[in-house]
Amino acid sequence: QKEVEQNSGPLSVPEGAIASLNCTYSDRVSQSFFWYRQYSGKSPELIMSIYSNGDKEDGRFTAQLNKASQYVSLLIRDSQPSDSATYLCAVNMNSGGYQKVTFGIGTKLQVIP
Amino acid sequence: KAGVTQTPRYLIKTRGQQVTLSCSPISGHRSVSWYQQTPGQGLQFLFEYFSETQRNKGNFPGRFSGRQFSNSRSEMNVSTLELGDSALYLCASSYSGVSTDTQYFGPGTRLTVL
Numbered sequence: 001q002k003e004v005e006q007n008s009g010p011l012s013v014p015e016g017a018i019a020s021l022n023c024t025y026s027d028r029v030s031q032s033f034f035w036y037r038q039y040s041g042k043s044p045e046l047i048m049s050i051y052s053n054g055d056k057e058d059g060r061f062t063a064q065l066n067k068a069s070q071y072v073s074l075l076i077r078d079s080q081p082s083d084s085a086t087y088l089c090a091v092n093m094n095s096g097g098y099q100k101v102t103f104g105i106g107t108k109l110q111v112i113p
Numbered sequence: 114k115a116g117v118t119q120t121p122r123y124l125i126k127t128r129g130q131q132v133t134l135s136c137s138p139i140s141g142h143r144s145v146s147w148y149q150q151t152p153g154q155g156l157q158f159l160f161e162y163f164s165e166t167q168r169n170k171g172n173f174p175g176r177f178s179g180r181q182f183s184n185s186r187s188e189m190n191v192s193t194l195e196l197g198d199s200a201l202y203l204c205a206s207s208y209s210g211v212s213t214d215t216q217y218f219g220p221g222t223r224l225t226v227l
Contacts, residue, residue, distance in 0.1 A: 010132045035214075043203060043218035044156070084213040088156060092211065098169040101146070 006104035019076040023089030032092035035074045041083045079111045117219035125225045131192040138206030145187040150201040199226045
């Protein structure tokens with residue numbers, strides 16, 4: 001089992017729809033969760049961070065965390081073609097006494113005009 | 114505020130050689146982390162330096178090493194290069210570290226090993 005799992009996609013949604021991106025993780029004691037967006041040929045940039053169970057909203061983006069189910073998701077409302085990118089889920093984990101951030105493989109999102 | 118800078122942007126090396134990559138963090142940031150990104154494995158954490166000390170590390174062999182200077186600039190060294198080391202190497206800086214803080218990524222160094 002991978003430490004952070006994401007469906008690599010591509011996930012195709014029509015413009016204006018809600019895109020739902022999902023991520024599961026293996027470490028029950030993880031406390032910090034991040035969503036990064038990476039455009040092709042560019043570096044990742046942070047969209048959202050979430051630390052507590054529930055929803056966190058920022059503009060068109062909502063991050064959802066369920067620690068009991070070890071599940072974190074990102075919803076993008078009113079999807080735009082400019083949202084087309086790869087979305088990386090990242091989870092802080094403890095490994096052998098060290099803290100590290102583990103990224104999922106990323107989900108490629110395509111927003112169709 | 115200037116972003117994270119990495120040099121060089123592109124490198125071509127042959128097997129067995131060694132390489133040093135450089136990263137300058139955002140001013141005021143004390144944490145620098147290094148990542149390897151490949152199409153098959155995605156983004157993998159190498160290590161984190163904070164105030165000149167390696168604070169965290171991932172699961173990479175000892176051929177991968179790094180250091181951080183008093184001005185927070187960091188270097189990563191890969192010795193005895195292998196074909197599988199071909200990747201995009203990204204560094205990221207943050208104020209307090211990978212555990213809780215936003216990381217800002219540099220543009221990366223594309224390493225090709227022939």
